[in-house]
Structure formats: C-alpha cells, structure tokens
Amino acid sequence: MAPRVLVSDKLSPTAVQIFKDRGVEVDYLPDLGKDKEKLLEVISQYDGLAIRSATKVTEKLINAATRLKVIGRAGIGVDNVDIPAASRKGIIVMNTPFGNSITTAEHAVAMIFALARQIPEANASTHAGKWEKNRFMGVEITGKTLGVIGCGNIGSIVATRGVGLKMHVVAFDPFLSDKRAEELGVDKVELDELFARADFITLHTPLTDKTRNIIDAGAIAKMKNGVRIINCARGGLVVEADLIAALKSGKVAGAGIDVFEVEPAEQNPLFGMENVVATPHLGASTAEAQENVALQVAEQMSDYLIKGAVSNAINMPSITAEEAPRLKPFVKLAEVLGAFVGQVTEDPIKEVEILFDGSTATMNTRALISAALAGLIRPQVADVNMVSAPIMVKERGIIVAEVKRDKSGVFDGYIKLTVKTEHMTRSIAGTCFSDGKPRFIQIKGINLDAEVGQHMLYTTNADAPGIIGLLGTVCGENGVNIANFQLGRNRPGGDAIALLYLDAPFPEKVLEQVRAHTSIDSAKRLQFDVGGV
Ligand SMILES: NC(=O)c1ccc[n+]([C@@H]2O[C@H](COP(=O)([O-])OP(=O)(O)OC[C@H]3O[C@@H](n4cnc5c(N)ncnc54)[C@H](O)[C@@H]3O)[C@@H](O)[C@H]2O)c1
Ligand SMILES: O=C(O)[C@H](O)COP(=O)(O)O
Secondary structure: OOOEEEEOOOOOHHHHHHHHHOOOEEEEOOOHHHOHHHHHHHHHHOOEEEEOOOOOEOHHHHHHOOOOOEEEEOOOOOOOEOHHHHHHOOOEEEOOOOOOHHHHHHHHHHHHHHHHHOHHHHHHHHHOOOOOOOOOOOOOOOOOEEEEEOOOHHHHHHHHHHHHOOOEEEEEOOOOOHHHHHHHOOEEOOHHHHHHHOOEEEEOOOOOOOOOOOEOHHHHHOOOOOEEEEEOOOOOOEOHHHHHHHHHHOOEEEEEEOOOOOOOOOOOOOOOOOOEEEOOOOOOOOHHHHHHHHHHHHHHHHHHHHHOOOOOEOOOOOOOOOOHHHHHHHHHHHHHHHHHHHHHOOOOEEEEEEEEEEHHHHOOHHHHHHHHHHHHHOOOOOOOOOOHHHHHHHHOOOEEEEEEEOOOOOOOEEEEEEEEEOOOEEEEEEEEOOOOOEEEEEEOOEEEEEEOOOEEEEEEEEOOOOHHHHHHHHHHHOOOOEEEEEEEEOOOOOEEEEEEEEOOOOOHHHHHHHHOOOOEEEEEEEEOOOOOO
C-alpha cells in the first residue's frame, strides 16, 4: 500500500507533484492545520504530515496519529511540534534548515528600512491624499550600528547585508567564534555592550529557555534612546507589554515585528501603534524560499517513506537501514553524553574530543560524532539536527577531534566526550548495556553507573556526610520521586558528585536552597530526550 501524506499548511504545488511522482499518496488541505478538531479526526489515516508554522503538532495530535511515521516541516522552526512526544512515539521530525534563510534575512533588512523611513505610514498617508511631507522625517542607515542577536544562518546573512549597507555591525551569540566574526566583518560583543551601542537591534535566535523574553524592560533600559527593534525570529523573544511601554515613552523609536507571542495575531496591543511595522509571520514568504522548502521537504519525506532514508531529522540520526539496529542505542548514548556536557557548560566550548573505545571504535563513528555534537549544542540551537550539527560546530570555530582505541577496560566498548573551554576541561563517559539503554559510567574522572532519565539533578559536592539526606529530603518535600540515586568520588574526603534520576523535573525554586548548602559546590537540573530507548 502506498504511504499517504497530509499537507496541512500552504505549500508550493511543487511538493504535491514530488509526492505523486515518488509514489506517495497526498492530500493537500492547506487550511486543515488551523482546524484542530478536524485534524485530530483525520490524522490517524496518514503516514506523513507536511507542515509550516500554522499546524500545531501537540502531544494530543501525536497520540491520535496512530500511523504517523514522519513530520516534515517546510521551514526552519519546529517549535510548533512537540518533539519529545514525537520521539517517544518513534515519529521522525525533519525540517529544511537552510531553504528560507536568505529570504528571512531580507525581510529583517526590509524592516530596518521601513522603520528608518516610516515607509508604511508614509504610504498610507500618501494614498489617503494627505501629502504630509513634513510629518515623516527619517534617519539614515549609513554609519549606524546594527546589533544582531543570534548570528547563525539568518543572523549572519543580516550581518553581512548590514556591512554592505555601511553599518557598523555588532553581534552577540555565545557560539560565534572570533574567526567567524572576523570573516563576517562584525564585532563580537556581550549582550549588554550590544544594547549600549546599537541603533537597530535585530533578533535571530531560536526560542529557548535562555532566549525567551531576552528583550524585556530591563534590557530596553540598557539600550540607546531612540533604538529601533526588529523581530523576525520568534514571538516570545520580546516581551510585548514592555516593548509597548517603551514605544509609548519614546525610549524605543520603532519596532518591526513579524512574529508574535500569540499567533495568528488577529488582535494585539501593538496593532495601530504609529511606530510599529507589523507583518503576519511573512519572513519566509517569497516564491523562491517556498519553492526551496516545499521541494526539499517533499523529497526528504518521500525518501523516508519509500526507502527508509533519513535526512535533516531533528530527532533521528541519518543512518542506513542495515546498520540501524546496532547503531541506534549508541547514537542515543552519544547524544545524551553531548547533552550532559552542553547543559552543564556555561562558557563557550573551544575543543571537543570524542574517544571511541573497544567495540564503539568499529561503528559508524561519524553518525555517533554528529549525535554527540547535536546533543552538545542543542541547549543553544534548539533546531539542530545530526546533519546540521557538524557544520554549526565548525562555523563556531569549535575543534572536534576523534580518537579510536582498542578495548582498554572492563567494558566491551564505551564513548568518552571531553570538552575544553577557556577555563576548564570536562569529561563524561558512557556505554550501553545489553538492554540497549545508555549509562553514564564516568563523570569528571569519577566512576559511577547511572541510568539516564528524562529528568535528572547533578551536583558536585564535598565527600561529606549528609548529601543523600539533603537531596532526598528536598526531593521528598517537593513531591519529586527519585528513581535512581548515584554517588561517586575521586577519593575518600575528596571531590564527589551525585546524579539523581527523577520522575519529575527538580523544582527550579529550590535549586538555590541546595546550592546554599556548605557541602554543595554546584547543582544543575538536567533534561534528556530518552524517547525511543
Ligand atoms: N519569521 C520567519 O518567518 C522565520 C523564517 C525562518 C526562520 N525563523 C526563525 O529565525 C530563527 C533563527 O533561524 P536560523 O536558521 O538563523 O537559526 P540558527 O540555528 O542557524 O541560528 C540561531 C543562532 O542563535 C544563537 N543563539 C542561541 N541562543 C542564543 C542566545 N541566548 N543569545 C544569542 N544567540 C543565541 C545560536 O548560537 C545560533 O547561532 C529561528 O527561531 C527560526 O525559527 C523565522
Ligand atoms: O521557522 C521558519 O521557517 C519560519 O518561521 C517560517 O514559517 P512559515 O513556514 O510558517 O512561514
């Protein structure tokens, strides 16, 4: 039986043609994504779902999608898809990471000009026959400072366009290397310096826990008077209420907003404000970009549904059908090792070494390295996948070294990840047992045997009495059940660690209480995607 795909958002007709040519049955219902109930009713009939940003793929929808094997996002952001829920159900989520980058960068540049010269307002006034030549006094772009927050694919295109417009470009991105900044012709700065220097600020980060509300009243207070702010990335990066207050006071002279806290944004207090240029999430909407992403998503989804080939998947490695069964648990292991280090390392990472010992050295280590790197940078780049992770790591100037060696210890094989930042070196090793589940076997050179869970708490502490009691009591008092509790130390009375596998997230509000204890050096909540293990 031919696989069946539903296209539930507006996609170029190219996608439908490709599905048909490849032998995939396709239903093109571009308004269905907005009708949650109807979508819920029909989703069980499909093997694939092709979407843009309008379709919200919730856990409820995924649970109803009994046949679904692949979700294809014709675009970049997958924040409208519940990826852990899809992973748990073994559904691949793929995107098209580069197809609309230029187009979106151009939209941000268009916003810069629209704000500088009040083009939308002047246009409306002129169409109304008012000829208000004295009302619209603009500002020049040349010589102004453009602040780019998030200098990845889109941000770096905006940055180079800014340089071309004779602007001074300053960029803040924890993953931007000095070399890359030099290549782009931008000054790499800290966020506060960007706020202090920029005349125009443009956002190009994903929406993550770290970037949510990155522009709030406190941030705006650090900006120049008369700054102009552009958001063509994601609603939620800017606190709309704080922006409105600053637009009213004149602190912010103008805002170009393509994405909103709630979408579709049919009502929003920003609407009607004279110094706001608003577009309805049009960043990716050009004929060229839509052709790129439609073609790419239809090819990727057809290849997977017909041949089992995986590319540009967010939650699945690109591996062949033959090697898949043996490799799969080790791919997950590499990813959780990377995710551990990515979550506990605050400083920019300069070097990564991935050591494959024993049996792991004979596997597809390229896939395993990609998985480790994807896990490592996912806390900063939410939409990274195994295909894009190595490129992104390279662009950020992180040196990656692979070491293979014969079996050297009691384990048949294991993987050890070591990262270096300017100030420290951190390592973690793990293996898979016969149950196919990843285990952490060494952290900071300290041996342990820890099962990996979705929610974990990691502490570095003194090897002193009372640690088990402290952490056990705090978890108990907050109703968090401990599934597994591992301790390790380098020597009696020396450095020690604790790793707790919890049935629920450790409450953020009591982390400070734990950190305040004299025997605790650091405490971190960790999260791992253990779906499919
Ligand atoms: N408006 C639209 O229609 C439209 C179109 C395409 C993409 N987007 C959105 O644009 C955003 C950027 O896309 P991209 O392809 O450039 O992504 P990308 O992953 O290539 O780049 C994102 C960059 O943000 C950086 N970053 C992460 N956390 C940061 C932080 N706390 N502070 C500063 N920088 C941080 C990352 O290091 C990375 O370099 C995404 O949210 C995407 O969904 C919007
Ligand atoms: O992340 C993206 O690719 C953009 O937000 C584009 O969204 P759209 O496909 O709904 O226009």
